[in-house]
Amino acid sequence: MKKILKELGRHIESIITNKPLIIYLEAGHYLSTTGPTDFSTESLKDTIIFSRYLIKKYGKNIRVVLGILENDLGTDHAKNTKKNTLNALPSELEAIIAHDTIIKRERVLHFSETTTKNRGSSFVKKQIKNKNKKIAIDNTPEALVHIHTTHQKICIGSKTKNNTYKLYCAGIMLQHYIDVFTKVKKRFKQADSFVIIDWSEHFDKTKVVHGRQAFQSIYSSDENISLRIFNVFYTDDEGSIYSIQKP
Amino acid sequence: MNLPLYLDYNASTPIDEHVLSEIILYMKKHYANPSSTEHIPGMSASVLLEKARETLAKLINAEEPDNIIFTSGASESNNMVIRGIYDYFSYFKQEKVHIVTSTIEHKCILNCCEHLKKFGATISYAPVDHSGKVDVKKLEELIRPETRLITIMAANNETGVFQPIKEISTLAKNHGILFHIDAAQLIGKYPFNINEVSPDFASFSSHKFYGPKGVGGLYISNNEFHKKAPLINGGDQELGLRGGTVNLPGIAGMAKAAENALKNIDQDVKAQYKIKSLVISKLKSKINGFTVNGDEKNALPTTINFSIKNVDAKLLLRLLKNKLHMSTGSACSSNLATSSHVLKAMGLNSERCLGAIRLSFGRGVSENELMHACDLIISTVEKIKG
Numbered sequence: 001m002k003k004i005l006k007e008l009g010r011h012i013e014s015i016i017t018n019k020p021l022i023i024y025l026e027a028g029h030y031l032s033t034t035g036p037t038d039f040s041t042e043s044l045k046d047t048i049i050f051s052r053y054l055i056k057k058y059g060k061n062i063r064v065v066l067g068i069l070e071n072d073l074g075t076d077h078a079k080n081t082k083k084n085t086l087n088a089l090p091s092e093l094e095a096i097i098a099h100d101t102i103i104k105r106e107r108v109l110h111f112s113e114t115t116t117k118n119r120g121s122s123f124v125k126k127q128i129k130n131k132n133k134k135i136a137i138d139n140t141p142e143a144l145v146h147i148h149t150t151h152q153k154i155c156i157g158s159k160t161k162n163n164t165y166k167l168y169c170a171g172i173m174l175q176h177y178i179d180v181f182t183k184v185k186k187r188f189k190q191a192d193s194f195v196i197i198d199w200s201e202h203f204d205k206t207k208v209v210h211g212r213q214a215f216q217s218i219y220s221s222d223e224n225i226s227l228r229i230f231n232v233f234y235t236d237d238e239g240s241i242y243s244i245q246k247p
Numbered sequence: 248m249n250l251p252l253y254l255d256y257n258a259s260t261p262i263d264e265h266v267l268s269e270i271i272l273y274m275k276k277h278y279a280n281p282s283s284t285e286h287i288p289g290m291s292a293s294v295l296l297e298k299a300r301e302t303l304a305k306l307i308n309a310e311e312p313d314n315i316i317f318t319s320g321a322s323e324s325n326n327m328v329i330r331g332i333y334d335y336f337s338y339f340k341q342e343k344v345h346i347v348t349s350t351i352e353h354k355c356i357l358n359c360c361e362h363l364k365k366f367g368a369t370i371s372y373a374p375v376d377h378s379g380k381v382d383v384k385k386l387e388e389l390i391r392p393e394t395r396l397i398t399i400m401a402a403n404n405e406t407g408v409f410q411p412i413k414e415i416s417t418l419a420k421n422h423g424i425l426f427h428i429d430a431a432q433l434i435g436k437y438p439f440n441i442n443e444v445s446p447d448f449a450s451f452s453s454h455k456f457y458g459p460k461g462v463g464g465l466y467i468s469n470n471e472f473h474k475k476a477p478l479i480n481g482g483d484q485e486l487g488l489r490g491g492t493v494n495l496p497g498i499a500g501m502a503k504a505a506e507n508a509l510k511n512i513d514q515d516v517k518a519q520y521k522i523k524s525l526v527i528s529k530l531k532s533k534i535n536g537f538t539v540n541g542d543e544k545n546a547l548p549t550t551i552n553f554s555i556k557n558v559d560a561k562l563l564l565r566l567l568k569n570k571l572h573m574s575t576g577s578a579c580s581s582n583l584a585t586s587s588h589v590l591k592a593m594g595l596n597s598e599r600c601l602g603a604i605r606l607s608f609g610r611g612v613s614e615n616e617l618m619h620a621c622d623l624i625i626s627t628v629e630k631i632k633g
Contacts, residue, residue: 031562033633034630037566155585201565203561203564203568237569
């Protein structure tokens with residue numbers, strides 16, 4: 001098993017108790033326009049290997065969910081697109097999932113950045129309407145929207161002249177984590193312990209980390225539920241050079 | 248061709264083999280402190296330090312080696328100038344301090360100036376024109392009786408555009424104002440004679456011209472200001488202007504890099520202008536919507552900042568990540584607020600700002616390699632456009 005997976009394995013070992021743990025693994029991020037890259041396929045293979053390892057080691061004490069986020073925003077994700085139908089997964093990624101029976105294809109979650117962005121705009125509008133103190137709009141011509149965390153202000157988007165909200169990179173990730181957690185919680189209603197392990201390319205580190213920090217700052221969930229998010233960043237496609245941001 | 252090809256020389260250059268050997272030699276053999284002049288190793292180290300100083304002085308044609316002070320790099324040198332001048336005039340002379348700079352300076356200059364505002368300094372920012380050049384007339388209009396310093400870069404790190412430093416130097420002298428040039432992108436890469444510009448201060452950085460990181464220097468024509476207000480107080484190193492044990496191996500490495508520059512700079516620049524012209528020509532002819540940001544001709548021969556209509560810069564770099572290493576000016580390709588302050592100052596539209604890529608090369612990158620790089624860029628753009 002790769003070094004990164006062994007390290008993740010040690011982190012899971014330090015968390016696991018005798019209560020069921022739900023682990024969501026997300027990898028295989030790809031662009032609709034150009035298709036999966038080596039990172040997409042390698043990271044997806046890694047999650048399947050890791051899933052097999054976890055299930056073999058922890059049996060019924062663990063439930064693994066696999067997910068893939070598709071960037072179907074095109075080359076400019078500043079435009080507001082209204083597409084709501086999801087593309088089928090590219091054949092390369094389908095083949096990887098089909099190759100190993102550990103994960104049932106119909107249980108794989110498939111997210112769209114376009115849908116996420118649209119949902120995020122509505123979410124931000126609602127938060128501002130409800131006067132959530134952690135979210136603020138700059139009093140500048142750009143009208144940037146910030147989330148206040150303990151240590152910083154994270155820019156998640158801007159308010160347009162039509163009174164809608166245009167989400168930027170970190171804002172899309174914020175909504176994505178909300179969507180992931182909502183779906184996984186719905187699937188495992190009785191569970192109270194969750195882990196998200198999200199694979200990204202190093203290129204996306206800033207927006208992913210900011211998105212996660214914004215999510216952790218603004219999203220309130222049941223106090224009795226534990227959620228830990230690990231972000232894995234591959235510098236090369238195979239993950240031999242990597243970093244992990246731990247919760 | 249060996250891939251990947253590194254094309255981010257403006258951020259940092261690969262270290263020259265001879266420079267590396269020199270550093271290792273100094274680390275092994277000349278480890279004594281050059282300030283410890285009571286024994287032979289220390290005395291030898293101090294002699295070698297002065298030899299390095301002579302070489303750097305020669306690189307820029309400075310009259311006296313003592314005009315060169317060694318620092319940890321251009322950021323420190325820039326801070327040393329600005330903060331030293333502020334301290335001198337505000338504290339020792341009890342005078343108001345106004346500084347004039349430009350909207351396209353390096354972040355270390357801009358942030359240093361912003362920092363001094365908290366202590367009562369006033370700062371004015373001269374605008375640039377669409378080609379990325381400081382508007383000298385508008386800069387002159389910003390001058391006030393309490394203007395103590397004008398600080399302008401010699402060549403912009405993002406666009407490569409040369410700034411009118413000779414004109415500004417004359418202007419500064421006519422008004423009795425001190426003039427600093429941030430020459431980090433110029434010295435060691437492009438022929439430069441300090442006497443033709445005659446600034447009071449000029450910063451430079453070793454890792455921009457094939458030397459090691461963590462070392463650079465400052466040309467100072469008159470050290471009266473900084474003798475009273477050094478940035479780093481310590482021993483009497485660097486004529487009392489910059490405390491702290493000098494990084495002799497790093498300085499020796501920088502001096503070796505300077506020697507190489509003196510030998511190669513003229514033919515390098517000639518070849519690089521030719522290559523730059525070929526690259527721009529090829530990309531313009533093969534890519535619809537390709538534009539160069541900034542003045543193409545009055546700029547460093549090794550820098551091309553470009554945008555391609557309807558092509559996301561971050562996406563292009565991502566798809567080329569295992570083949571070409573370039574950089575963009577923005578942290579997020581949808582947030583104009585994070586895009587390059589330089590391109591915004593030039594008045595470029597949001598699409599060009601967000602889509603900008605900087606390709607910068609140097610000695611050791613051949614014409615063939617760059618032509619191949621062009622092919623890779625062209626084919627990847629075609630893939631993106633679909």
